[in-house]
Amino acid sequence: QSALTQPASVSGSPGQSITISCTGTSSDVGGYNYVSWYQQHPGKAPKLMIYDVSNRPSGVSNRFSGSKSGNTASLTISGLQAEDEADYYCSSYTSSSTQVFGTGTKVTVL
Amino acid sequence: QLQLQESGSGLVKPSQTLSLTCAVSGGSISSGGYSWSWIRQPPGKGLEWIGYIYHSGSTYYNPSLKSRVTISVDRSKNQFSLKLSSVTAADTAVYYCARVNSGYDCDYWGQGTLVTVSS
Numbered sequence: 599q600s601a602l603t604q605p606a607s608v609s610g611s612p613g614q615s616i617t618i619s620c621t622g623t624s625s626d627v628g629g630y631n632y633v634s635w636y637q638q639h640p641g642k643a644p645k646l647m648i649y650d651v652s653n654r655p656s657g658v659s660n661r662f663s664g665s666k667s668g669n670t671a672s673l674t675i676s677g678l679q680a681e682d683e684a685d686y687y688c689s690s691y692t693s694s695s696t697q698v699f700g701t702g703t704k705v706t707v708l
Numbered sequence: 709q710l711q712l713q714e715s716g717s718g719l720v721k722p723s724q725t726l727s728l729t730c731a732v733s734g735g736s737i738s739s740g741g742y743s744w745s746w747i748r749q750p751p752g753k754g755l756e757w758i759g760y761i762y763h764s765g766s767t768y769y770n771p772s773l774k775s776r777v778t779i780s781v782d783r784s785k786n787q788f789s790l791k792l793s794s795v796t797a798a799d800t801a802v803y804y805c806a807r808v809n810s811g812y813d814c815d816y817w818g819q820g821t822l823v824t825v826s827s
Contacts (some may be wrong), residue, residue, distance in 0.1 A: 599771055601754070605798040634813035636755075643820050644755065645802055649813035687755050691812040695768050697745070 602688055602700035604629065615676040618703045621669060621690030626698055628669035632691035633665055635673045637686045647686075648673060657696040675705070683707045711819035712805050719798075720825050726792040730805030730818055737786045738763075743808035746779060746790045748801040749820075752821045755802075757790060760808050795825045
């Protein structure tokens with residue numbers, strides 16, 4: 599299975615909004631509403647930010663939102679803050695009953 | 709609060725078998741219908757899904773690792789395990805264990821453990 603495709607890096611100024619894309623196929627992202635997003639700070643374990651495409655776990659800021667169109671899912675961070683600087687990974691369930699991660703995106707707050 | 713903690717050998721020789729255990733505390737590994745997963749991250753690289761074991765006991769593995777991986781559960785000890793055989797330097801990574809929700813998202817993660825493959 600191939601990793602989902604994400605941009606290597608995205609940057610924005612404090613207060614701005616940024617969007618990270620996650621492109622797969624009809625066998626993963628496009629075929630199921632089981633897309634999740636993770637935030638990872640250096641040296642730390644990943645943290646679940648979005649599940650089932652657009653749902654936020656309890657405690658996650660409402661500045662984080664998710665969506666999907668066709669084979670591409672997106673994570674939007676609004677009101678960008680310094681603490682949002684981290685790596686972000688998408689993940690999807692697949693038609694083989696497996697899971698696949700995205701290539702990862704480094705978010706830089708300018 | 710659920711907690712997961714990985715343990716095992718931090719140094720494994722090439723061609724040998726990597727063995728890790730994930731101890732679950734603050735909840736039963738058998739309750740709630742959850743599945744349990746292993747994920748790894750080579751130094752400086754992205755996340756790679758290794759596999760998971762469903763609450764039913766069924767296992768699913770990354771096709772690229774399938775011939776070398778075994779994930780099992782010990783419900784009496786409230787833990788689950790990973791075995792990866794015939795390791796090479798390419799298997800050097802931080803290994804994470806995680807709980808998998810019904811939507812195949814990982815909501816609880818261990819802190820991760822670094823496994824180095826070297827002679």
